[in-house]
Amino acid sequence: MRVVLTTWGSRGDVEPLAGLAVALRELGADAVVCAPPDDDFGRLLARAGVPLVPLGPTVRSVVAGPKPPTAEDAFKLAPQLVDARFETLAAAAEGADALLATGLMPAGARDVADHLGLPYVFACFHLLGLPSRHFPPGARPGTPSSPDETDNRVLWQQDAERVDALYGPAVRNHREALGLPPVGNLRDYVFTERPWLAADPLLCPSEGRTDLDIVQTGAWIMPDDRPLPDGLEEFLDDGEPPVYVGFGSMAAYAPDGIARIAIEAVRSRGRRIVLAAGWAGLAPIDEGADCFAVGEVNQQALFRRVAAVVHHGGAGTTTTAARAGAAQLVVPRIADQPHWAARVAELGIGAAHLDPVPTVESLSAALDTALAAQSRAKAVGGEIRPDGAMVAAKQLVELAG
Template identity: 75%
Template sequence: MRVLLTTWGSRGDVEPLAGLAVALRALGVRARVCAPPDEEFVTLLARAGVPLVPLGPTVRSVVAGDTPPTARDAFRLAPELVAARFGTLAAAADGCQALLATGLLPAGARDVAEQLGIPYVFACFHTVGLPSRHVAPGARPGTPSPRDETDNRVLWEQDAQRVNALYGEALNRHRAAIGLPPVGNVRDHVLTDRPWLAADATLWPAQGMTDLGVVRTGAWFLPDERPLPEGLEAFLGAGAPPVYVGFGSMAAHAPAGIARAAVEAVRAQGHRVLLARGWADPSPVDDVDDCFVIGEVNQQALFRRVAAVVHHGGAGTTTAAARAGAPQVVVPRIVDQPYWGTRVAELGIGSVHHGPEPTRDSLSAALRTALDPAVRRRARAVAGAVRTDGAAVAARLLLDTAVRATPSASR
């Protein structure tokens, strides 16, 4: 049995697929991953022993330029990714019994599965972007909705129009080329009526957040047994647990001076600092030896040994910190990050930084809350409720989906 997993997005979109592929392998299912060819993703998937088929441009080339991507960039990228999926996925899925897609709206993936006659599954790591009568859609490139429009049903219809403007022409042109009829609502076509939600139920409760019948699997973790680097071990052993500060791919366009503000805020609370490079590749703000800069490391091991985690609020980092029982300070920027921050605060396992421009004082205040002993006790309690079998659950579901769709004579 073989399956194809595909995504285009940041590490938070790629690493869960590596975890799912490893869980599938444990069931005797061979999985390959179509993902952007960023060097860190190539390394990540190689470490997991999962074949990578390059898909589209690197994410870093799109999001980590001198300026943040614009709406014009989005309208260039959308048809490029549609074309890449029709070309790359069709070849990569040959001989596969199922195709699962996630990440930036994977227009083209369902259509390749349809062409090949195999099941298609859309998976997501949060419910932002899934239609809901109770929650308004987030921002998307294209014509904005009128400011005075408050009816969520109307707002979601306008969101679907924006998706059509981004992907519709390219998708239907490629569908016509392989003999498939046009799609009228690209968003709903991609999402399906039963998307899989790969998020922990404690951290992201889905009730009331979408009208779709989501299939909850739990978060997908990639097991990581790597030891921490020698220098990092020495730093950890030289004093009290430090505070981790890292903003992942968001660091490329984080507010100016955020690294210095964060380091000064941590120092103001009497702690040492672990500063993660992310995609900004920051240098120490000074030569004081209470700040240690790290690259890509085993977060599962590291987060159990820090006083708190200050981060951007991505699904992967939020869940990893919660699983480790580490108090958190979420500094959200886009999409799902504000809700992860809100949820961290609601659960009492940390705090969320409000406002677009973090300063030494504002970050220090948020960190003071997270470092309260009661918050650490609560974080440790919640850690016990975070399920770690999400990838195994999803692997069994995907195997069952593929088997049900496979004629008995060819099994």
């Protein structure tokens, strides 16, 4: 049995598929991942022993500039990704038994599955973007809704129109070339009526949050048994647990001067720092022995050794920190990150810094709240499900078989 998994997005969109692929392999199924050709992702999938089929442009080429991508950039990227799915993904899926898509609106993936006669699953790592009568949609490039419009049904219909404006022309051209009938609501066609939610039920409760029939599997966690880098073990042993600071794949989105602000805030509380460079290239501000800089690192091992994790609020980092029992200070930037920040605060396992312009003073105060939540965070850590990838793999094998 062979399953094709596809995504386009940051590491938080790719690593869960590596975890799912490992679980599928344990069940005797082969898996291939069609994902952006960034070097980071190639190394990640190679470590998991999972083949990578490059799909679309690198994510770094889109998001790692000095400024965030514009709406104009989005309208250029959307047809590129659709073309890649009808070409690259279609070739990879020939002879496969199922296709699962996630990441940035995977328009084109279900069309390929339908054309090849494959079972198709849309999966997501949070609820943002799924239609709901209870909540309005998030921001999306295109014609904005009127600020006076308050009817969520109308707002979600307008969201569907924005999706069609982005991806519809390219999808229609490819479907017509393949002799496939036109699709009405492209967004809902991509999502299906039963999307899978690869998020922990405690961290991301789904009941009553969307109009769709959610299948919640739990988070897809990739096993990681790598040792910590040279010198980091000694640093961790040489004093009280430090505070981890990292903003993952946030490059243009990281707050200005966040390395200096975070280091000074942590120092003001008498704590040492582990600073992760990430795509934003965070670096120490001086040669102080209380700050240890790391690159790619085993977060599962590291987060069990720190007092708190200061991060951007990606689904993967939030889940890893929660599972490790580490208190969290979330400084959200875009997309689903404010929702994860709010949930961390709601659960009492850390703090949310919702002001988009942190200062040393504001971050220090929020860090106090986070550090005070260490006992609660440790207790909640034992409640996070570790088996989400295997739950999903079993369902996918059943669907494919």
